[in-house]
Each structure stands twice: as structure tokens, then as C-alpha cells.
Amino acid sequence: MTDGSTLALLERLRAADWSGDWDHAFEHAQSRRLLMHEYLRRAALWAQAYGAEAEWPFFDVTQYVDKDFQLPPELAAELDACLKKVAYGARKTCGAAVRFAALHARGDIALPDLYEPLVLFYERGGEFLQDGAGLLDLTGVSIRPRKLQNHLADLPFLTFDGRTLDALDAKGRITYHVAADRSGPVLRRRLFKAEQHDEVFTPELRWEPTDRLRLADEKGTDAVHVQIGDIEAAELVQATVRGASGS
Incomplete structure (x- = not known):
């Protein structure tokens, strides 16, 4: 069988x-x-x-x-x-x-x-x-x-939830950012067709515009937010997805 x-x-x-x-x-x-x-x-x-x-x-x-x-x-x-x-x-x-x-x-x-x-x-x-x-x-x-x-020696990529994978897909060149103490949501800066889009991943499981990265740029400091790799970003997105579903 x-x-x-x-x-x-x-x-x-x-x-x-x-x-x-x-x-x-x-x-x-x-x-x-x-x-x-x-x-x-x-x-x-x-x-x-x-x-x-x-x-x-x-x-x-x-x-x-x-x-x-x-x-x-x-x-x-x-x-x-x-x-x-x-x-x-x-x-x-x-x-x-x-x-x-x-x-x-x-x-x-x-x-x-x-x-x-x-x-x-x-x-x-x-x-x-x-x-x-x-x-x-x-x-x-x-x-x-x-x-x-x-x-x-590569970092493992283990976030296979379809909603997480969908959230990682977007057009353009993407960098991910998070608060220096790893609190709060994951942010991304997306460059597409010479336009910059700063977005935050929300508990509603979608990317929405944010001015957090722009304000940090204007202050000329990277102490508030740090850039992270896409695998760590995927883990943070996955945590948000699981939190929204109660799992």
C-alpha cells in the first residue's frame, strides 16, 4: 500500500x-x-x-x-x-x-x-x-x-508557509530593515523603475507605505533601524503570519 x-x-x-x-x-x-x-x-x-x-x-x-x-x-x-x-x-x-x-x-x-x-x-x-x-x-x-x-555553511531557509512566501515576492530591488532591538514589524525598501517605496508588513498580512525609514534617513542615523538579510526578514514575516492566525 x-x-x-x-x-x-x-x-x-x-x-x-x-x-x-x-x-x-x-x-x-x-x-x-x-x-x-x-x-x-x-x-x-x-x-x-x-x-x-x-x-x-x-x-x-x-x-x-x-x-x-x-x-x-x-x-x-x-x-x-x-x-x-x-x-x-x-x-x-x-x-x-x-x-x-x-x-x-x-x-x-x-x-x-x-x-x-x-x-x-x-x-x-x-x-x-x-x-x-x-x-x-x-x-x-x-x-x-x-x-x-x-x-x-548557508543559513537555513525554513519559512515555507505560502503566505510568507507570497509576502517575499515583489518587483524591484529590495532591502529589509528592522528596529535595532528587533522589536516591531519588518520594513522593506523597494527600488522599482527608479522609484523608492518604503513599506511595513502589517498584522493584516500586507505591505503598506511607511515613513519610518525616510525619517531615519533625514536624521542621518542608522541606530533606529538596521538592515537584515532576506532569510531573517522571512522569519519575522512568518512570525507575523502565525500571530495573525493564532498558531
Whole structure:
């Protein structure tokens, strides 16, 4: 019998938009960038743990964890049918994600779920492209993976709530700011088409205009607010989301 989590993953892959809708991918460029960085970090952890460094970053980890593992025939047939609808460049990792989910269902695995960030990435805009030099075109943003050892040291990005991911997506060049003592809401400064937009993330879970950063600029001091990275900003947004939902 196939467990529910593996079947649910198959449904997610079937439901993803593989049509190459660039607008959808562009709308989620920032969150997709963070999700890809988290996948690369997790892939580095798994590759190091199971001797798969030569295959990093996009590989089927199941064959390293249990080389004799096979999907049940019925599930294998469902996966084959599903992959026919998946964009060609994503078929390898989508198949790997389903096999990993089936393996994971048999028992606890200490390392974090390798493929969840990548599945979320696909759900938010489809596949990515990789050129011969290793550059990853995520649609709207490109990144070049560093060495495996560098990704092992990356900060984890663990804020996968859809509302948080949506809040991170916006057009323009973005910097995040917060009170120096980390109290209060997260702020962002967004530069888009030569216009500056200062915004605050509110308990109503939306970005609204604010003059806090402008007033700090006019005073010529950075003691009130400090700039933070996007991963820390995501954690603060997530805290606001959870506070609004009472969880």
C-alpha cells in the first residue's frame, strides 16, 4: 500500500503549472530564489552524508540511501504517467522526490526533507534552466551555485508557509530593515523603475507605505533601524503570519 504523503506529492506535481508561464514565475522570483538556495543547502547535506558529492546538486538520493529500493509497481506506473506531464528539465528531480517520499514513509530520516524546497519552487513557477557553465536561470533571477562546502555553511531557509512566501515576492530591488532591538514589524525598501517605496508588513498580512525609514534617513542615523538579510526578514514575516492566525 502506498502511503498518503507520497500520493499527495504526486498530486502536487500533477497540479503544478508546467506550461512555461513566465508571468507566474516572475511574480514569484524572490521566493523561488530562496527556495532554490535552501534546496542547494539540503542537497549538500545529503550528498556529504551519503557520499554523493560527485552527483551534487541535482540527484536521486534514494539510490544512495538504499540501493535496493524500488517503488511498488502501481506507484511506479502512476509516477511514469505523471512525469509525462512534467517539464522535461524537471522530470529527474520530480521522480527523485516521489521515490524519496516513498522511502521516507518507511521510517524516520534524520536529515531534512531534500526535495520539499524544490517541489515548492516548481509549484511557484515551473522548471529552471541550467547552462553548460552551471548557471541556473530561475526566470526573473539567475544564480550560480557555489562549491558544495560553501552551501553546507548557508543559513537555513525554513519559512515555507505560502503566505510568507507570497509576502517575499515583489518587483524591484529590495532591502529589509528592522528596529535595532528587533522589536516591531519588518520594513522593506523597494527600488522599482527608479522609484523608492518604503513599506511595513502589517498584522493584516500586507505591505503598506511607511515613513519610518525616510525619517531615519533625514536624521542621518542608522541606530533606529538596521538592515537584515532576506532569510531573517522571512522569519519575522512568518512570525507575523502565525500571530495573525493564532498558531
